[in-house]
Amino acid sequence: MRIYDLILKKRTGGALSEEEIEHLVAGYTEGSIPDYQMAAFTMAVFFQGLSESETLFLTRAMVNSGQKVNLDHLPGIKVDKHSTGGVGDTTTLVLAPLVAAAGVKVPKLSGRGLGHTGGTLDKLESIPGFNTGLSDTELAEAVNETGAAVAAQGQNLVLADKKLYALRDVTATVDSISLIAASIMAKKLAVGADALVLDVKTGKGAFMKEREEAFELARIMTAIGRGAGRDTAALISRMDQPLGRAVGNALEVKEAVLSLCGEGPADLEELCLVLGGWMVFLGGKAESPDSGGEMLKELIENGAALDKFKALVKKQGGDWKAVDDFSLLPEAEQKIRVAADRDGYIIGLDALKIGTAAVVLGAGRQKKGDHIDLAVGIILEKKIGDLVKAGDCLAVIHARSDSRAELIESVKSTVRSAYKYSNEPASAPYLICGWIDREGDEHRV
Numbered sequence: 001m002r003i004y005d006l007i008l009k010k011r012t013g014g015a016l017s018e019e020e021i022e023h024l025v026a027g028y029t030e031g032s033i034p035d036y037q038m039a040a041f042t043m044a045v046f047f048q049g050l051s052e053s054e055t056l057f058l059t060r061a062m063v064n065s066g067q068k069v070n071l072d073h074l075p076g077i078k079v080d081k082h083s084t085g086g087v088g089d090t091t092t093l094v095l096a097p098l099v100a101a102a103g104v105k106v107p108k109l110s111g112r113g114l115g116h117t118g119g120t121l122d123k124l125e126s127i128p129g130f131n132t133g134l135s136d137t138e139l140a141e142a143v144n145e146t147g148a149a150v151a152a153q154g155q156n157l158v159l160a161d162k163k164l165y166a167l168r169d170v171t172a173t174v175d176s177i178s179l180i181a182a183s184i185m186a187k188k189l190a191v192g193a194d195a196l197v198l199d200v201k202t203g204k205g206a207f208m209k210e211r212e213e214a215f216e217l218a219r220i221m222t223a224i225g226r227g228a229g230r231d232t233a234a235l236i237s238r239m240d241q242p243l244g245r246a247v248g249n250a251l252e253v254k255e256a257v258l259s260l261c262g263e264g265p266a267d268l269e270e271l272c273l274v275l276g277g278w279m280v281f282l283g284g285k286a287e288s289p290d291s292g293g294e295m296l297k298e299l300i301e302n303g304a305a306l307d308k309f310k311a312l313v314k315k316q317g318g319d320w321k322a323v324d325d326f327s328l329l330p331e332a333e334q335k336i337r338v339a340a341d342r343d344g345y346i347i348g349l350d351a352l353k354i355g356t357a358a359v360v361l362g363a364g365r366q367k368k369g370d371h372i373d374l375a376v377g378i379i380l381e382k383k384i385g386d387l388v389k390a391g392d393c394l395a396v397i398h399a400r401s402d403s404r405a406e407l408i409e410s411v412k413s414t415v416r417s418a419y420k421y422s423n424e425p426a427s428a429p430y431l432i433c434g435w436i437d438r439e440g441d442e443h444r445v
């Protein structure tokens with residue numbers, strides 16, 4: 001099999017067989033196929049796309065390029081979730097304990113913050129002692145005992161993705177829908193959950209800026225899931241403004257705890273109940289996603305969800321007392337108000353700008369391996385739809401005491417510029433654009 005011929009075939013719009021794709025991925029992973037040939041291939045894919053079966057072959061070949069996490073020996077239906085990433089997206093912290101409280105097993109492997117988006121592992125590590133570095137055996141044991149565990153994805157999972165993603169990053173081929181779908185789904189399929197609920201984001205703060213692209217990505221990812229024998233559903237939700245009010249690691253942990261008590265922001269609660277409703281439904285504990293959501297509401301009201309979070313924190317070595325006593329969590333020394341400079345209704349709140357401002361404060365990494373500050377971030381006091389008067393507090397910046405004055409000024413001006421106003425009331429913001437059910441049927445709101 002000549003790699004040249006495979007590149008040419010894709011460049012001219014042909015379809016590759018499973019053996020051909022397997023050969024490419026295996027050869028690239030072990031190093032016998034050089035970067036320049038793989039780069040040419042990914043560019044051909046960018047322009048010609050992959051068919052549904054080619055995308056499934058690519059995903060399977062990527063899964064086979066590394067180790068897998070086998071959870072077959074765990075009793076019960078295991079349900080995983082994945083979000084394509086956003087700003088202030090605190091859903092995993094809420095959903096893992098909440099869905100586990102409904103009796104569904106949730107093994108969740110998560111990542112660190114990337115670009116302007118936060119990462120679940122960083123957030124959890126703001127709880128003193130919390131250990132995200134579980135072995136496969138420890139993960140299985142924690143899920144079996146507590147019902148849910150959240151851990152770092154091992155270094156040897158989906159080896160092809162590590163090389164391929166780095167290559168795409170420098171060859172302008174990241175935003176190919178087929179390649180994104182295969183990259184995300186390979187990492188999900190390498191972990192042996194029985195069912196999967198995807199949250200595909202669209203809008204300013206998301207990978208997929210356009211709604212139709214988000215639906216297409218959701219269609220392809222759910223088709224891959226079904227093709228691999230996993231029960232898969234996807235939600236398409238808006239990420240124009242940050243989710244909830246808190247952006248930043250410890251700040252989002254506090255927001256998650258409030259949500260588990262029923263005192264969180266309305267948008268975060270809505271998304272958690274819809275996504276969680278699907279997880280409970282696919283986990284076989286509810287008749288429908290709606291009744292799954294109702295069940296979760298009760299588990300929040302009766303305290304079971306919060307108890308489950310404490311159990312999860314304790315099992316993973318964290319200081320569970322911090323769940324009741326926020327003074328045990330990292331806290332920024334400086335709190336700076338950002339005031340509105342005019343009257344009006346808020347009609348826009350740019351998630352990308354807020355995410356970037358949080359990174360500049362030190363809540364995220366500007367490059368891989370950077371040290372992050374778990375205490376810093378931004379609390380949004382006003383969001384889309386709110387009426388403000390000049391001088392009202394829009395947001396509070398949580399910064400370190402040694403942050404330079406110029407840095408604070410620049411963050412302040414970025415936060416202020418993220419807000420867009422109108423003299424007319426804004427239409428009520430909605431969150432859910434639609435979903436794809438377990439049969440692959442599309443529903444639009």
Ligand code: URA
Binds near residue numbers: 174
């Ligand atoms: N996230 C991933 O994991 N892979 C992609 O290709 C894009 C986003």
Ligand code: CA
Binds near residue numbers: 244246255
């Ligand atoms: Ca949030």
